[in-house]
Amino acid sequence: MAHPVMFSDDDPGLAELREICLAFPGAEEHVSYGRPTFKCGKIFAAFGGSEKLSPGHHRQVPSALLVKVAESEMQALDDDERFFLPASYGPFGWRALDLDDAAVDWTEVAELVDASYRLIAPKRRIAELDARSQGE
Template identity: 35%
Template sequence: MDTVDRLRALCLALPETTERLSHGEPTWFVRGKKTFVMFADHHHDDRLAFWCAAPAGVQEELVAEAPERFFRPPYVGHRGWLGVYLDVPLIDWDEVAELVTDAYRHIAPKSLVERLP
C-alpha cells in the first residue's frame, strides 16, 4: 500500500468521511463539507506531506519539537493547521493515525465525535 492509500484508509475509516480532489490533491471531508485532512504531493515545495486541522497550540509545539517531521503549511497554517512530512525515512503510522483522528475530532460535529472509540 503506498503512502496516499494508507492515509486514505485512515481518513475514510472515520464516520461520514468523504474524499474528493481539492486544489488537485486528495482531500478528506466530514459530511462532504468540512475539510480535516489534505494530501500535499509536492504542493508548493518538493516534499510529500499532508496538512491537517489541529487543536490550538499543537502546531507550534510539534514544529518546535521536530521540524524535520512537522511544519506550518501555507494557506492554513495561520489557522493552526499542522503539516506532516510523509517523505521521512520512517513514518510512524500510529502517530499519523492519531493526528488524523485528532483533526477529525477538531472539525467534526459532536454527534460524530461521540461515535469514535
C-alpha cells in the same frame, strides 16, 4: 477552470492515509485544487501541499499530510523539525508532515488525523466515533 490533478494513487503514503481517514464516521474523499482532501462536512486532512519559505518562494511537498492542530499542541509541532507550516492552511492552525519518509510512524499519523477530525467533525460524528471505540 478546474485545477489539474496533482497526485497519483501510488504516491508515497496516500494509500495508508486513505485507509486511516476513510475509517472515520462520515468521512469522504474529495479532490480540491488538484489534491485529495478528506472531509466530514469540513476538511480534516489533506494530502500534498507546499511550504512557504519566503514571500514568493515555496517548496512543493507532494506527499505531505496536512492536519488541523489544537492551539495547545501547536508549539510542540512547531518545535519538531519534521513538521512545517503549509502555505495556504498554516495561518488557520494547520501543520504538515511529509509522508515520503521511510521512518513515518503510522500510529502517530493516525493520532494526528484523529485529533484533526475531532476539531472539525460535528458532535454527533464524534459521539459515533467514541461509541465505536468503546465497543472494541
